[in-house]
Structures are given as C-alpha cells and as structure tokens.
Amino acid sequence: MKFLLSKDLHANANYILLLSFYTIMMLLYFIGDIFYMGNFFGTSFEEVLSTLKGNPDEFLEPLSLLSLLEHFHISLFLAILALFTTMAILLRINLMFVHKKIIIILSMGTLLLSFLCLFGTYFVHDIFVYGFVTLSLAWHITGIYSLILILKQVWFK
Secondary structure (H helix, E strand, O other), rough: OEEEOOOOOOOHHHHHHHHHHHHHHHHHHHHHHHHHHHHHOOOOHHHHHHHHHHOOOOOOOOHHHHHHHHHHHHHHHHHHHHHHHHHHHHHHOOOHHOOOOOOOOHHHHHHHHHHHHHHHHHHHOOOOHHHHHHHHHHHHHHHHHHHHHHHHHHHHH
C-alpha cells in the first residue's frame, strides 16, 4: 500500500474505498468481539468467575483448560492481527506523535494485560477477574477509538 509510505491517503480514490471498507469491517469485528466475550464469559465479574471456576450452586462446571487454551489461541491471533493492521494505518494518519504513542501503548498494553489477567484468574486468584474484564473492555474501546480516528482522516480531509 503506497499510502503507508507516503502518508497521502487522498492520492487515490481506491485507497479511500479500501481503508473505509477495512475500517468499517474492523469496527464490526471489535463490536462483535465484545458481544462474543459477553456471551462466552458473561457480562459481569461474577458471571466471568462462574464461567472460569464453575458454580456448584448453579450446577455449572468450570471451564476446561482445553477450552480456555482454544479460546486464548484464537482470540490472541485475531486480536494481534486487528491490532497491528490498525496501528500500521494509525501511524500514517495525521495525528500528533504523542497522541499516536499513547494510543499504541494503551492498546498493546491492555491487550497483553487482559490475557495475562485471564490466566491469572484461572490459575492464581479470583481478584484478576477485575483486571480481565476492565482491560478487555479498555482494549476494545481503544481499538474502536483508533478506527474512528482513521475513518475521520479518510473521509474528511
């Protein structure tokens, strides 16, 4: 993609179309992933703990290690793909250096720490569930924010 080298997003109308479609699809991915996570783990801290550790009062079995690793493997791959392609485009739009740096560090940090908190909740202690839920939500919000910035730059010169 030539615009990644020249930073000229508006040199070709095809770039605008390509980036618009990519950004809209990534927005759908981030929003859909929030609903997937809410459906898979639950929408509250207690539901996430019940999914991971089980709940004898409700006859819920704990999530098996195999299911957790399968979720981790697929989610990590998709999240890294979405993160790095989005950040590659974000680096080339017209934003202040500090703004870009904060977005990139925040998105990479929250993604890494959310997966670490997931394993911390499963293997170490229940307190990590708060980090997992909060950081996962922060990762998605940061991704959506960066995609909105990209759309704004692509559509409005």
